[in-house]
Amino acid sequence: MWWFGPLTLTSLAVLASFGRHVTQAGVQVPRVRGVPVSKSSLYSPDRDFECLDGSLQLPYSRLNDDYCDCGDGSDEPGTAACANGSFYCQNSGYQALYIPSSRVNDGVCDCCDASDEYASNIQCVDNCHELRRKAWLEAQRAAELAKEGNKIRLEYIALGKQLSTENKAKLAKLRIDYDEAELIKKERENEKTVIEEREALALEKYKSPPQSEEQAKAENQNSAEEAAQFFQILDSDKSGTITVVELQTRATFDKDHNGEVSKEEALYFLNNQEEITQQEFIDFAWANVKPFLMLEKGVFKPAENVEREHLDDIEVGEGEEEEDLDEEGEDVEDQGRASEFEETGQAPETEAAPEPPQYDEETQAIVDEASRIRDRYREAERSLQELQTEIQKLEERTERDYGSDNEFASLDGQCFEHEDLEYVYSFCPYGRTSQRSKNGGSEVSLGQWHDWVGPSSNRYSMAKFDRGHTCWNGPARTCLVTLRCGVENKLLQVSEPSRCEYAMEFATPALCNPESNVSGKIHDEL
Amino acid sequence: MALYLRLGIIIFFVSMVGSVPRENFKTCEQSSFCRRCRKVEHGKTAYNLLLNTTTQNDSTLYVELYNKDTGVYYNVEFTALKHDLFRLHINEKSPLYPRYEVEYALQDHPQVSQLIVVEKTATYISVANGKNKAILYASPFKIDVYSGNQLVISTNARGLMRFEHLRHKPEPKPEQPGHADQSEQTDQSEPAEQLDQQDQTVQQDQKNEKIENVELNDSEFPGDGAENDPGAWEENFKNHHDAKPYGPEAIALDFSFPGAEHVYGIPEHADSFALKSTKQSEPYRLYNLDVFEYEINERMSLYGAVPVLYAHGKKATSGIFWHNAAETWIDIVSSADNNVVQSIVNFVSGTAKKPQVDTHFMSESGVIDVFFLLGPQPMDTFQQYAQITGSAHLPPIFSLAYHQSRWNYNDQEDVQQISDNYDKYDLPLDVIWLDIEYTDGKKYFTWDERKFPNPLDMVRNLTSKGRKLVVIIDPHIKRDSNYFLHNDATDNGYYVKHRDGKDYEGWCWPGASSYLDFFDPTVRKYYMGLYDLSKFKGTTSDVHIWNDMNEPSVFNGPEVTMPKDLVHYGGWEHRDVHNINGLVYTMATYDALFMRSGGTLRPFILSRSFFAGSQRFAAVWTGDNAADWEHLRISFPMCLSLSISGISFCGADVGGFFKNPESELFIRWYQAGIWLPFFRQHSHIETKRREPWTFNNDVLNIVRESLRLRYSFLPYWYTLFREHEVNGSPVLRPIWAHYPTESESFAIDDQILVGDAILVKSVYQQSITEVPVYFPGEGKVAWYEIETMEKYGAASLVQIPVTLHKIPVFQREGSIVPRKMRVRRSSVAMKNDPYTLVVIANQQGLAMGNLYIDDEASFEYRHGKYLYLRLLFKNNKLTSTMLQKLANYNTRSWLERVNIVNPPKGITKATIYSKALGKADLEVKYNPSNNVLTIRKPGINMGEEWIIDLIA
Incomplete structure (x- = not known):
């Protein structure tokens, strides 16, 4: 029978509260149930008890009498009476523990010394010593593992240092190389300028004799002729004048590329006149018209930029597959250009070079030399660019967080796989995580490297990958990799706790540090 | 990631993303019988009672009915039942083939009472049943039913009756x-x-x-025109053909409720509790369907159907139970729908028209079988309904505690971790649930052995913490020749069949599936055997069952269910029995679990589909809701409707099944969810994890407080469920259940009464800082906020400030609520814990409450092993007396404290008297901050009778 009536109940509780005696400073004091030795003095039987928050004084008999008097729950450390109380398990031989009061006599053994179930149906056994033994063995094993792993870790650190030094040296060298290459490039640029001047001079005699005024006049003449020619084309009704309507039929004049030639656009080209004669066209309008005709012929490049920008806009919404889209974009651009040519009925100027003229030996030598030097210049330019790229890459690497001692450096660039029944998973530190179905199909990215995200005490115990492939009707996949000490690098387990949120477990010697608080904790306490 | 889902299922989902696919479900116009019934002209009934054929026995009047348009004769039976009910039954006098009469909905044969013929003339017969009476008019046929002297229900008053006789x-x-x-x-x-x-x-x-x-x-004869309907003998909807071999066989009848301001009931709809007029819209539909991503404010069908309708006005409450399991549509017109001209006429004539609601029930097949519930009070009416369809057996207490579910917990480590985390974060939890993925390829009664290699260990780990497991079992059976169940069913002809006798094959979670015919007692017997612990490996008596998809859901069927021309046991078409399919399934599961424990342990079953009477077998939840504020809001009206329709054990997925709740919505949902009887968090497979610790510490702390509040009220919930079992009182009640004359409350459905002592207001708007609360009692009843004990009620409508920490909940003056303030990790761990009584006396110094105690799990209480206490506070004396002197239960629980809110002044101490202990002094302590006097530790065992005196 549990119930003894109010009076018996109280006395039982009091009795229970003197369940054990502990020795403190050489004197035997009755220990109040659920209170650690360090706090026993607060629960002295010699005086009334004061709630630890100071709110109330109680006779000592009200301690652990299975009724919560103190607002802070401090009068019932050994019963379940206070909703906000806690119970102290001594757990002699093992780790001491506070449990919520609600777990006292709740039919579940929470304390290894069985002290929390002193009046419930369940029979708990004191297994603290066994737990201690297990924990000791476990700690021993972990220490062993940490020790073993630490050897490799130290190698990693050395390797990391080496890599770091190497990288730094490499970078320094590259920077020198770069400066050098820049000098070479400049040198060759000068050579190129010189030879090209000579070349121009040498080729002069193969051109019509230069008369600058005449040439200018001729150019004007040419231009006027060209203008006249276009006037004839544009004057489609052969009325001797070009009108707004006539321009509106030509896509060439769609300045803003909105698909139609507005009146304003037409007026721009017609010197702000509704109608224009051939002379007026040559004198005033041609200057405005010509660039657009050239644009149409592909002589100018700016059109390309315009379209590129336009395409960039589209890409924003499309997301990941930028490269593919770029290629497609170019296709679209080409098609666009081709269609414009079709419209004007003119073929694009072919790149095919005309038959090279025959030069005398000396000129030919100069031309050859010029072309050789141009090649050398281009080569210098290219190697400068390559150096630039390499420097950038290396700089990125040296800035990467390889751990406090560069212990993760050697993992950069490696990938580790794990197979379950359906999938092969891959984890590439500093790269990405992915999943491949064994039944074929393409690889699915579970995320790209984001950063280390472990708690500040153990930053390198967790790595986050995000921006993976987007789930159907859902977010982009992400992956959280939990790392722990192991004597070899091994992807142990992969799960998907929530849709599109993956979790990996990875063992690596890089985390085996016997000095660190985390792996040494249990050892210390025992 | 849906990679592993079968292609067919992916296609199914893709086609339905976004919102409810309305076009997949019929409108009344697309349903041939609804179309025909709805077109019946008012006031031109073709039916006449042939009074000269009247005969009678003690309880029943028999009379023939004649349709002058068709020349068809009908038998009318009008029966007096106990507890103020009448029953009207109409069938063809000689039908071409038998017409379906619903089985399983009624608890037993309703108890008859004496029917007295009061008067018989050439034009009518009036009969009496106790104080109630009915007048059956011959021509035009009409039945007026009176509660006392008040006309409350008029049948066929509008002449919309239609009874399509069977024909060639x-x-x-x-x-x-x-x-x-x-x-x-x-x-x-x-x-x-x-x-x-x-x-x-x-x-x-x-x-x-x-x-x-x-x-x-x-x-x-001119005929009834049914033949002219193109859907009379065959019907097509989308790609589906319905052969309709029996042709038109609809039944319909109208019921008017004079004096009623609103009608309620006929769940399940995601609509307001007070039903709306259907004058400008589709009728309310009852046809159990798996509606993907259902929306609120809809009269569309959902998963379940209870064709009971209540009419309530200031003067009376009444109801009708339309005992029919076929597809049913209900039109509602209220006097508020009167057109302008009528209103002017009323105004000019100076007599505002008496309120009235007219309803029109239309069903596809079966017979007319109607129960008239005559009140007169709301609670009487609800109890009358429970008299005929039964009430829930007392649930095992764990099922009233907190449930954590998800589609799906991935494996047994996952389950263990969830349980561990509930301990780690010091949150109480009683049950973890496994959705369909625990099975081997959706073959029920099997385990995915890779993910759940040792289910028994998993269950043992849960039960060692006082927790339970619920696993899902669905009615579709995977067509897989390596599956024992499929082979057994095929070999023995257990499946529902096509008209040509071949097994029907549909598409559901496992892919190609067939459906056990639970209408066949042999099949039920076979099915019950499957639950035997020796057969269903990995389960113990601590594993309980969730029955889902039992509408039944058929992904590729018409309206996502079975074709109506399939054939069940006894040759009945699916058309006849559709709405009761889900009930019959859970009935079999109930019997199975009952048998499993040799009849000693109370089964717990959750069902999505239901019908009238389902409360006897299962709890229900409101199906696949969504994580938005509107769905949180609708959970109260939906469960209120279910509760007054017999099904008290109702809940909604906390947090919303589809989509991800943001933290404020999540918190509000917990705060509201703890006040619905069934309290489970559940979520879709595509959603993020949402256990309470997955948000942040603030959320965790607020949710913990909500969970603790729920657990602290478990004694009150448990007592309410016991009283529901005994007398049929709904556990959740609308305000008007106890305040029937307060018409301002008639349409309130965001406030509920839990029992009669607790008033809860749901908060369902984002970032809101105050909400209006209606306090019933017309200023004469005080309501105390349950935490601060602040007093309200002097004004009926008050703006109450709210913070994120709680929603407004109040305890009524005059009530005593039993609670347990030591919240532990599960209800099992709290079984022996002491009680706290919260006493709030009214102005007369009176307060009253009940407390029911038993072993919380077994059927021993049916053998008198329980305590039922009446707690009464009067003249500054609190007494506990046994309401059932013969019952007894050896409890270890004792009385920890009594909190007297707004206590009499100057009390300095208390004394307790009991037979066993004599007299003892008790300390009291007054807390001025909340105006509560606490009697310290009476310590008396709850099995004793006692008196506590307050002494000034």
Whole structure:
């Protein structure tokens, strides 16, 4: 029978509260149930008890009498009476523990010394010593593992240092190389300028004799002729004048590329006149018209930029597959250009070079030399660019967080796989995580490297990958990799706790540090 | 990531993303019988009672009814039942074939009472049943039912009755196709016994007889026009064909409720509690369907159907129970719908028209079988309904505690981790649930052995913490020749069949699936055996069952369910029994779990589909809701509707099934969810994890407080469920259940009463800082906020400030609520814990409450092993007396404290008297901050009777 009536109940509780005696400073004091030795003095039987928050004084008999008097729950450390109380398990031989009061006599053994179930149906056994033994063995094993792993870790650190030094040296060298290459490039640029001047001079005699005024006049003449020619084309009704309507039929004049030639656009080209004669066209309008005709012929490049920008806009919404889209974009651009040519009925100027003229030996030598030097210049330019790229890459690497001692450096660039029944998973530190179905199909990215995200005490115990492939009707996949000490690098387990949120477990010697608080904790306490 | 889902299922989902696919479900106009019934003209009924045929026995009046348009005769039975009910039953006098009469919905045969013929004239007969009476008018046919002297229900007053007699397909071909169909019908009903074949023979004979009659009728009578409907003999919807071999067979009847301001009931709809007029919209539909991503403010069908409707006005409450399991549509017109002209007429005439609601029930097949519930008080009416369809057995207490579910916990480590985390974060939890993925390829009664290699260990780990496991078992069976259940069902003919006798094959979670025919007692017996612990490996008596998809859901079927022309046991078409399919399934599961424990332990079953009477077998939840504020809001009205319709054990997925709740919505949902009887968090497989610790510490702390509040009220919930079992009182109640004259409350459905002592207001708007609360009692009843004990109620409508930490909840003056303030990790761990009584006296110094105690798990209480205490506070004395002197239960629980809110002044101490202990002094302590006097530790065992005196 549990119930003894109010009076018996109280006395039982009091009795229970003197369940054990502990020795403190050489004197035997009755220990109040659920209170650690360090706090026993607060629960002295010699005086009334004061709630630890100071709110109330109680006779000592009200301690652990299975009724919560103190607002802070401090009068019932050994019963379940206070909703906000806690119970102290001594757990002699093992780790001491506070449990919520609600777990006292709740039919579940929470304390290894069985002290929390002193009046419930369940029979708990004191297994603290066994737990201690297990924990000791476990700690021993972990220490062993940490020790073993630490050897490799130290190698990693050395390797990391080496890599770091190497990288730094490499970078320094590259920077020198770069400066050098820049000098070479400049040198060759000068050579190129010189030879090209000579070349121009040498080729002069193969051109019509230069008369600058005449040439200018001729150019004007040419231009006027060209203008006249276009006037004839544009004057489609052969009325001797070009009108707004006539321009509106030509896509060439769609300045803003909105698909139609507005009146304003037409007026721009017609010197702000509704109608224009051939002379007026040559004198005033041609200057405005010509660039657009050239644009149409592909002589100018700016059109390309315009379209590129336009395409960039589209890409924003499309997301990941930028490269593919770029290629497609170019296709679209080409098609666009081709269609414009079709419209004007003119073929694009072919790149095919005309038959090279025959030069005398000396000129030919100069031309050859010029072309050789141009090649050398281009080569210098290219190697400068390559150096630039390499420097950038290396700089990125040296800035990467390889751990406090560069212990993760050697993992950069490696990938580790794990197979379950359906999938092969891959984890590439500093790269990405992915999943491949064994039944074929393409690889699915579970995320790209984001950063280390472990708690500040153990930053390198967790790595986050995000921006993976987007789930159907859902977010982009992400992956959280939990790392722990192991004597070899091994992807142990992969799960998907929530849709599109993956979790990996990875063992690596890089985390085996016997000095660190985390792996040494249990050892210390025992 | 849906990679592993079968392609077919992916397609199914893709086609339905976004919102409810309304076009996949019929409108009334697309349903031929609804179309026909809705077109019946007012005031032109073709039916006359033939009063000269009247006969009677002690309880029933028998009289014939005649349709002058068709020449068809009907039998009318009008019966007096105990507890203020009448029953009206109408069937064809000699139907061509038997018409379906619903089985399983009624608890037993309703108890009859004495029917007295008061008066009989040439034009009417009036009969009495105790203080209530009814007048049956001959021509036009009409039945007026009176509660006392007040006319409350008028039947066929608008003349919308329609009873389509069974007939032959009117094609004068030599080989009548309708005839041929019937022969097939006979041939394929293999499982039917000899008796059934005899029936068929009789039908054949009747048919042959009638052929000439029909032709004769054609010439004599104008007919009911059913033949002219293109859907009379076959019907197509989308790609689905319904053969309709029996042709038109609809029934319909109208009921007017004079004096009623609103009507309620007929769940399940995601709509307001007070039903809306359907004058400008579709009628309310009852046809159990798996509606993907259902929306609120809809009269569309959902997963379940209870065709009970209540009418309430200031003066009376009444109701009708339409005992029919076929597809049903209900039109509602209220006096508020009167057009402007009528309003002006009323205004000019100076007599505001008396409020009235008119309803019109239309069903596809079966017979007319109506129960009139005559109140007069709301609670009387609810209890009358429970008298005929039963109440829930007392749930095991764990099922009233907190449930954590998800589609899906991935494996047994996952389950262990969830349980561990509940301990780690110091949150109480009683049950973890496993959705369909625990099975081996959706083959129920099997385990995915890779993810759950040791289910028994998993269960043992849960039960060692006082927790339980619920696993899902669905009614569709995977067509897989390596699956024992499929093979057994195929070999023994256990599946529902096509008209040609072949097994029906549909598409559900496992892919190609067939469906056990639970209408066949042999199948039920087989199914019950599957739950035996020796057969269903990995389960123990601590594993309980979730029955989902039992509408039944058929992904590729018409309206996502079974074709109506499929054939069940006894030759009945699916059309006849559709709405009760889900009930029959849970009935079998209930019997199975009952048998599993040898009848010692109370089963717990959760069902998505339901019908009238389902409360006897299962709890229900409101199905696949979504993580938005509107769905949180609708959870209260939906459960209120269910609660007054007999199904008290109702809840909604906390957090919303689809989509991800943001933290404020999540918190509000917990705060509201703890006040619905069934309290489970559940979520879709595509959602993020949402256990309480997955948000942040603030959320975790607030949710913990909500959970603790729920657990602290478990004694109150448990007592309410016991009282529901005994007298049929709904656990959740609308305000008007106890304040029937306060018309301002008639349409309030965001406030509920839990029992009669707790008033809860749901908060369902984002970032809101105050909410209006209606305090019933017309300023004469005080309501105390349960935490601060702040007093309200002097004004009826008050803006109450709210913070994120709680929603407004109040305890009524005059009540005593039993609670347990030591919240532990599960309800099992709290079983022996002491009680706290919260006493709030009214102005007369009176307060009252009840407390029920038993072993919380077994059926021992049915053998008198329980305590039922009446707690009464009067004249500064609190007494506990046994309401059931013969019952007894050896409890270890004792009385920890009594909190007296707004106590009498100057109390300095208390004394307790009991037979066993004599007299003892008790300390009291007054807390001025909340105006509560606490009696310290009376310590008395709850099994004692006692008196506590407050002493000034």
